[in-house]
Amino acid sequence: MARNSFKIFPGALVCEESKLRGDITVGAGTIIHPSASIIAEAGPIIIGENCLIEEQAKIIHRLPFDQQNKDNTPVLIIGSHNVFEVDCTIEAPKIGNNNVFESKCFVGNKVTVSNGCTIGAGCRITDEQILKENISIFGSKCQIRESIDKPVPQILQMETLMKILPNYHHIRKPNKKH
């Protein structure tokens, strides 16, 4: 694994207790809760702006077995306005914008997530596929439907967290300029 190196843009809120490993870049306005883990095992992770990464969420950059031992290091790029809810495990190699990963869902490392998708609570997605835009996966049988709109962003919740979290936790200082 690569050496730890974190780039945090101003306006991001990264709690010191969060478990960060490897080369990680955090965009402005993104909130990372104290016990979230982000593990850049196979290569750097770049997180976009205004993402919300909640408690116990795990974002792991891990390659499938058949793609390991290649020369080029892949970069996991996560877009903006994504929500990673409590205790989700995400290993997707690419994530677009405005996605919601609900509590305890699992997304395997062969699934590419586009934009505006909702992975429902407890749903496990492991087969190799590209999730189309605005798809929601829900229920115990992982039913799929297409929505007309992307999920509503949680602006109010994020604003509150921005105010409250620094009162109770140590925050990593931003080390990047715009």
Place this chain on the structure above:
Amino acid sequence: MSYITGPDVVKYACTCGLLKPIPQLYFCKHCLQIRCRFCVCHEVDSIFCGKCSENIPSAEARVKKNRCANCFICPSCQQELSTRIASKGPANPDDAKSPIKKTYYLSCYFCRWSSRDVGIPDQPSATGGWPERENVHINRLQEVLDTYKQIMHSEKQQKESDKRKQRGKFVSYTDKTGVTASALRKRIGLPDIPHAMLKKPKPPEPAVAKAEVDELPESIFTEPIKLMEVTTIEQRLMQPECQPLTVDKLFPVHKQLSIKQSLRCRTCEHNVSKPEYNPNSVKFKIQLLAYCYIPEVRFVTVEPLRAGQTVELIIKFTNPTQYQTTITILDLDLDEQAQYVEEQKLIDLTQNLEQALSLQEKQPMSLPSLPYSSGSQPSSLLSLPRLPSVIVKPRKIFTETNCDVAIPESSFILPPRDDAAEYDDSSEVHNFEDDPKLIKWRKSNKAFVKLAVTPRADLKLGDEVVCGFTMQHIYTNVLPPAVENKQPQKYDHKVRVFLTLGKVVGSE
């Protein structure tokens, strides 16, 4: 209820002859008998909507086809829909101070379906006025419904007129003011026209069976199927009147109402379970669960079972009541139960005979309706004289036991339940003279009992071993409420307990 008894290893015999685990049984304090859901009378206490928690009178519920007028469920995933606000800019764009216009739409938090998905316009008020979809078959359904209503009505009229004729020829001048129209007609020699409603109703056009159906469109074979646009079977069956084939025809469905149910002992007509009226409350006014009154038997362990060999079985007895009880283990004696069944049959027969005789003496009257039909008005039921409700006849217990239990000679005492005992280790002193051959260990209101069981010699490998015994315990009745100087009454109550011990294993 998922009670921790897990797999149904221990079953109790209900008075009606069915075997059930104790969490599924009730205990009627008035008859001192075990009852189960099969042998009690089920009544609808109240009808309510589980989302808005509103009680709905039964007549209104019937008109609304047992659905809530205000609450909807998601046509896509069957969860409840919530109303969401969308602000649509100021009502008057030129005037910055004019209030922001709010509109409302329905949305599902679970699968993200929304009323906008299918083009239902946003509503100006939160409570709805949501457009209802027209049922294309409404005319036909109404026609059939009307016909049945007419048939019902004419049958009722027929019955009434039959009754009138039976009552005798002397009371045709019922009206105080004089003669009836029909009598007058007879008197002046005009033919008596039958009542309009007595006419045979016209049957609706019968449905026609058809073997030929339209050919499948060509596209179904050539174009790839879009799974995202096709509805699932569940989604179609949710809307039986139109059964939409594609997701763009899914409409919000009114939420089905729920009921609160009370259970009544059929023998003494007291409630064994009665919920509180308030839909928000999950409590009960009356809840006579058997496991609150009857000692619980739990299987602890048994030595490997071999055909014809006596092995040690350990079971645990727990006293759930506030009173000390004495437990005696008796023979199963299924013959006695069979005899009881016969007796009940006889009693039933004589009662029926008496009833028939007394009915003959009195005026013929229509049979009282079952409490089922008047279920929604329990108060009116109470005001009625005691009706002979249908009693479920007990039947023989058919479970075969294939394992003999050595009946212990002595009985043992179980102290009352003490909720504080769990936190208090110091006062574990019992002065019970326990038979060490019977009691292995005891703690507060529990006792571990050793029994010697012998699976029958003719059992084969892998056969399920079932044993049974009768548990006699002392039930202390606190009913009627504390009359002066009256001690709580004690009764001997017997219940047959069956244990599934496991399978026969091979020799050592």
